[in-house]
Amino acid sequence: MIIDIHTHTFPDSIAGSTLLKLQNLSHTRPFTDGTQRGLAASMALAGVDFSLVLPVATAPRQVCHINDTSARLNQEGGKEGILSFGCMHPDFSDWKEELARIARLGLKGIKLHPVYQNVDFDDPRYLRILDRCGELGLIVLTHAGLDVGFPGKVNCSPEMVLRAVEQVGPVTLILAHMGGWRCWDEVERLLPHTSVLLDTAFSLGIMAPLGDGYYGPSDLKLMDQDSFMGMVRAFGAHRILFGTDSPWGGQKEALEEIRRLPLTAQEQAAILGGNAQRLLELTL
Ligand SMILES: [Zn+2]
Numbered sequence: 001m002i003i004d005i006h007t008h009t010f011p012d013s014i015a016g017s018t019l020l021k022l023q024n025l026s027h028t029r030p031f032t033d034g035t036q037r038g039l040a041a042s043m044a045l046a047g048v049d050f051s052l053v054l055p056v057a058t059a060p061r062q063v064c065h066i067n068d069t070s071a072r073l074n075q076e077g078g079k080e081g082i083l084s085f086g087c088m089h090p091d092f093s094d095w096k097e098e099l100a101r102i103a104r105l106g107l108k109g110i111k112l113h114p115v116y117q118n119v120d121f122d123d124p125r126y127l128r129i130l131d132r133c134g135e136l137g138l139i140v141l142t143h144a145g146l147d148v149g150f151p152g153k154v155n156c157s158p159e160m161v162l163r164a165v166e167q168v169g170p171v172t173l174i175l176a177h178m179g180g181w182r183c184w185d186e187v188e189r190l191l192p193h194t195s196v197l198l199d200t201a202f203s204l205g206i207m208a209p210l211g212d213g214y215y216g217p218s219d220l221k222l223m224d225q226d227s228f229m230g231m232v233r234a235f236g237a238h239r240i241l242f243g244t245d246s247p248w249g250g251q252k253e254a255l256e257e258i259r260r261l262p263l264t265a266q267e268q269a270a271i272l273g274g275n276a277q278r279l280l281e282l283t284l
Contacts, residue, residue, distance in 0.1 A: 001284060003276035004043075004251055005141070006176055006201035006243025007051045009036045009082070011069075019247065025149035027214035028207050030247035036073075039246060040080050046251035049273065050282055053084040054111035054141060060092040067098070071105040083280070085141060086110045090117055090125035099132045108280050109139030109172075114155035115147040121156035122163040130164060134171030139279065141199070142173070145180030145187075148207070148248075158186040165194050172279065174241060178203040178231055184223060192234045197279075199243035200271070204228050205257050208250070225261060237267035241276050 010018045015034035023030055032038035043051055055070055057063045070084035086107040088095060102110060110133065114121045121142065133140050144156045158180050165173065174197045179187030181202065206220045223231070232240055244254040258272060276282070 001050070001273040001277050001282070002046075002048045002255065003242065003273040003280070003282065004048050004051045004244050004246065004254075005174070005241045005276045005280075006199045007039060007053050007246040008034070008055075008248075009039050009053050010034045012036075022149065022248075023210055026248070027210045027212055028148060028248055029210050031208070031250040031253075032247040034247050036080075036082055039082060042246060042251045043081060046255050048081070048251050048255070049284060050081045050083060050276075050280075051246070051251075052276075052280070053082060055084060055087045056111055056113040056116055056143075057087040057089040057092070058113075058116050060089045063087060063089050063092045063098060067102055067105065067107065070107055074106065083108075085139075088112060088129055090119040090123065090129065095129060096132060099129065099136055099138065103136040103138055107138070109133070109141060112140060112142040115143060115150050115153055117155075119155060121160040122167070127164060127168050130168040130171050130173070134169045139172045139174065142175060143177070143181075144175040145177055145183040147181065148202070154180075154183070156180065158183055158190040161196065162190050162194065165196065170195070173197065174199055176201050176243065176245075178223065178228070178240075182222075184227060184231065188231055188234050197239045197241060197275075198231070198235060199241045200254070200258065201243035201245035202249050204254070208248075229261060229263075232261075232263070232267070232271075237263065237270050238275060240271045241279070242272045 019030050019034040032042050055066045067086040070086050073084045086102040088110045176199050179198045209215045244251050
């Protein structure tokens with residue numbers, strides 16, 4: 001089973017404008033049109049069985065609406081293999097009740113984005129969310145490290161993650177982009193002994209530039225095979241989850257990239273879907 005644990009889609013009415021805005025911010029090229037239909041087509045082409053959509057609340061007032069929409073998507077979309085997490089914003093006043101509601105709605109977890117939400121990951125407002133998610137059995141997947149659209153801004157560094165997990169109760173925490181985008185040395189130094197999981201989104205190989213001349217060739221390089229394998233060995237393949245950041249990564253391309261790695265068949269199967277299948281309790 002192939003599961004992409006890190007994807008994004010937008011409502012049809014705003015997909016076009018949102019993608020345009022984000023691609024101009026990140027100077028990278030999208031691989032789908034940003035709609036659910038576009039993601040479904042990408043999955044069919046790549047042979048992905050399930051994609052998990054990760055919605056981000058950039059303002060507290062969006063939280064309930066996004067969670068309702070995500071729950072609806074899970075009810076309707078399960079058949080297409082497109083599922084969604086919920087979301088939370090650190091400044092949402094009713095965070096405690098809303099997290100309980102998220103669990104009641106049957107959502108398996110939430111997405112946090114400390115850069116877009118402009119709060120550090122070890123801030124008490126995130127710590128209380130992590131604690132509560134742990135109690136409710138909700139998975140937390142957070143953006144980690146730099147963001148391609150916000151040069152220089154890090155609100156979830158490996159150090160902040162370490163300080164956070166040391167202060168909260170047990171919680172299933174997935175760090176996107178192999179633990180911290182472009183902070184990979186620190187991730188490998190500081191986090192292997194914790195219980196965090198990593199997703200592979202937008203971390204291996206090279207970025208797909210928009211073609212506007214913003215990036216030089218060396219700017220496009222992400223992790224090479226050796227550094228990536230170093231991370232897999234440091235954390236163990238059972239803690240690595242396949243993700244693409246679609247539309248910002250191509251599912252077909254990312255799958256090929258993982259399949260080229262010197263992994264055992266068992267490790268490859270775990271990374272591409274086995275680990276996520278267990279975590280999300282999915283069956284075909
Ligand atoms: Zn993402």
